[in-house]
Structure formats: structure tokens, C-alpha cells
Amino acid sequence: MSWLKDKIMDKKTEIIVFSSTAIALYGYDQGMMSLINTNEDYLATMGIAEENPLVGVIVSVYYLGTAVGAILASYLADRRGRKPSIFVCLATTSLGNLIMFLSGLGFRNGAMPMMFLGRIIMGLGVGGIDAVIPVYSSELNSDGGRGKALAQEFQSNIFGLNMAFAINLFITIALGKSNQWAWRIPIAVMQVYPVLLLAVIYRLPETPRWFISKEKEEDAHEALIDIYGEDEAKEKFDGLKSAYKEESGKPVGYGDMLSPKGAQFHPTVVTVMGQVNQALTGYGAVSVYGPQIFELLGFQVRTSEYLTLGNYVSYFFLMTLAWMYIDVVGRRILMVGGAFSICICFAILTVLGGLASNSDNLGIPNLAVSIPGTFVLYAATGAFGIGWLCPPWLIPTEIYPSTARAQGAAISVVIWGFANFAVTLLTPIGFNNLNYWLFLVFAATNLFAGLWTWLYSPETGGRSFEENQSFFEDAKDHNTWRVSKIDKGEFKHMPKGEKDGEEGESAPLLGGLLSSSS
Secondary structure (H helix, E strand, O other): OHHHHHHHOOHHHHHHHHHHHHHHHHHHHHHHHHHHOOOHHHHHHHOOOOOOOHHHHHHHHHHHHHHHHHHHHHHHHHHOOHHHHHHHHHHHHHHHHHHHHHOOOOOOOOHHHHHHHHHHHHHHHHHHHHHHHHHHHHOOOOOOOHHHHHHHHHHHHHHHHHHHHHHHHHHHHHHOOOOOHHHHHHHHHHOHHHHHHHHHHHHOOOOHHHHHHOOOHHHHHHHHHHHHOHHHHHHHHHHHHHHHHHOOOOOOOHHHHHOOOOOOHHHHHHHHHHHHHHHHOOHHHHHHOHHHHHHHOOOOHHHHHHHHHHHHHHHHHHHHHHHHHOOOOOHHHHHHHHHHHHHHHHHHHHHHHHHHHOHHHHOOOHHHHHHHHHHHHHHHHHHHHHHOOOHHHHOHHHHOOHHHHHHHHHHHHHHHHHHHHHHHHHHHHHHHHHOOHHHHHHHHHHHHHHHHHHHHOOOOOOOOHHHHHHHHHHHHHHOOOOHHHOHHHHHHOOOOOOOOOOOHHHOOOOHHHHHHHO
């Protein structure tokens, strides 16, 4: 019993549970808005019809907030530490959520501007969390465990998605779509996440790597003792200090990352395209507008809602394959395979959507189209979860030096925010105008995402931060960004063989916990 208590209260366990719960915030918002968008009282309170483009604008403006929040949070994370930045982001998320809940409560004049304000403020907080938490997690994990750790955390993102949609669905069934509490209660429940995390964040350590980067060696040593105990702390401290000395002491600014002549421009393009390609997979549309997609395939409204919940549950369990294989086959294989699989699925959905829309004229029973369509959509969702949910967030934390890691993660979230703003804004317009042909658009964008990733995105799994950075140095020498033409194509796949040891940035800070949980 004492062993179980020690394991539960273990600092490394607390860090992983905390990070996972924080990542779940984004998933909860996606699941929450799926049914709020169709609630009659919500639409009446906002003063809009379900087909009004403003429905999509309310959803998508949140992503603009995430873009700004990522930049502010990364600045704070570099100046004051990862932990203070996370605290501020959680408090901001809580405030935005409260404003959303109060929007139009007892009044309707001004309800929409208040909802916009709440969405933007909550986006600021969640965007900051999405920028800092992957850095925080990556800086506390080994080369062989970074992917698994973050994939497990992102599986909790899907748990948040399931939790929100299930609460929303069952409250809607109980109270009806015309009841205001059917959309306000799911918003209120979300408050549990930031409040709970704010209550326990004091127990967590700052990352020793951040302390080292600020030359706070005593604090770094104390943080290592807090995580590992006295015996291991000294060895890990020496390794981190040695690794930091090998890196350039010159701070990396956004100019170095965004200018074509900057030293970190190539890693930034890989980061940007990772998030652009993730958005191009189209899953942002599936997650927010799931019920409408099932309706397009021929199902009734309530059946579509049940099937959407089933899709999310399947999504959650299939994410297990992501953390099982991401450090085995690598990031590239999962992303390329995922993109091509989703491409095929959307091509099939285009045909099935066309048959569903013309089923009466063709004499085809609805179920003959809608049932296969359901399996295909479930497969597309699973392919996205396995191949694309985690890697675009993980790679930026693996390819920059410590002095640029937080900025790299911020750029990743900014691009994610703008890309998803565009996708969630245009998707309802696309469905209203293109109908099932929108699936064909997503098939084409997935084809592009797969091809670009195969050509230009290096395999970063199983390598130290320094080894990944060497790829970009070698790319300059070879005068090409094609992965196959750099270092004889070594970065097309995971490194062969096992490393003799791990030092510095390779030190397995949380590696022991991850190994024991395998």
C-alpha cells in the first residue's frame, strides 16, 4: 500500500498527470462547441440563425486568441519560467470561460459581443497552455520517451473532447435544445479544469533546463533533487550543465527564426508546415462539426449526435496506437501514412456523400450509404489521431536549441491558431455551398500534406536535441532541404541501433517513469 501511495504521489507522475489534464482543455472546448452551435436557445440568445456565418466566426475567433496567447506565454516562459507562464494561462482560461458562461444570462442585448470577448480571452489562455506545456513536458523527457509522453498527454485531449460532448449530449437530451442550461452547464463544467490545475501547480517543479539557461544553478539542482532525489540529481545536473555550455549563449530572437537568412529559419519552416498540414487534414472541421457531417451522410439529428460521440470514443482508444508506435516507427511514417489514409477516406466520403444526397433519385436505401460512410469517417478520425494529432506539436520541441524552444513552440501555436481559424470559419460556409464536394477538397489537401512531409520533414524521434539540430546545419552544407539528400537520407527514418548512453540534453529526466509504464 505504501508503494502505491509513493507511486501516486511521485513527482514524475504528478508532472505527467498535470500536463495531460492541461492539454485536455483544448479537446474539451472542441467537444463543447459541437452541440452548442445547434442549441436553439444559444442561437436565439446570440441573435443568429444556425446557417449564419457568425456561428463559425464565434467558434473560430477563439483561435485568433490562441495565436496571441502563444506569443505572450512563450515570452513569459522564457523570462520568468515555464511554471509561472502556465499559471497565468490557466487563470486567463478560467476568466474567459466565466465570461462565456455569463454571456446573455438574463439579458440578450450585447450577448454576442460578450461571447466573442469570452472566446478570445479563453483562447489567449489555451493558446499559451498549448505553447508552453509541450515544452515543459519535452524538457523533462528522454530522447526515446518524448513522443510517447506527449502522445499520452494528447490522448487526454481526446478524453476532454469525449467528456465535453457526452455532457453536452446527455444534458441536451434531458433538457432539450431550447433550454439555455443545455448549453451553459457544459461551459460551467469546463471551469473544473483550470481551477483544479491552479490549485495543484504549486507542487510542480520548474524545469531544470530553464534554470540552467538562466544560470540559476542552485535552483536547477534543487529541482532535480525534488524530482529524483539526492543520488541521481548530481549526475543529471552535470549532464545538463555540460549540454548548455555546448549551445550558443546568444539568445535567439523571432528575427532569427522568421527571416530567410536567419539561423533558425529552416526549423521554423518545418514547424509552420507541420501545423499548416495538420489543419489541411480537415479534422478540425470533423471535430467541431461532426453531427452535421453525419447528417450529410443521411442520418437524423439525434442519430448523428450519437454517432459523433461514438466517433470520439473510437478516436480516444485508437490514440493508444499513437503513443505505442510514435517512438518505434517515428513521426514521419505516422504523418505520411496518416495523410494518405485520410486522403483515401475523404475521397470515398465524396462518393458516398453524393450517393446520400441523390439516394431518392437513384433508388438507394439511405443505410446502404450512411453505414459505410460511418465506418470510413471513423477510420479517417483514427488515422488523424494516430498520425497527426501529436507530431506537429512534438517536432518543434525537438529541433530548436534551448534558447529558441519556447519561441518555436509559440510559432507552432500561432500557425495552428490561424490555420484552424480559417478551417473552422470556412467549413460551415463550405458545407452550405459545396455540400459533399468539400470532402474532395480535404482529400486533395491531405495528399499535399503527405507529399510535403515525405519530402521535407526530418525524422526527429530517437535522437537528442543536438542531433536534430545538426540536420539543419548539414542541410546548409548540402544546399537542399530534401530529407533524402541530406546525410545520405539518415533522417528519413529512426536511427538504427541503440545509443550507448545519454548525456546532457539526452538525459532521460522522466525516462524511468515512462519505461516502467510500458
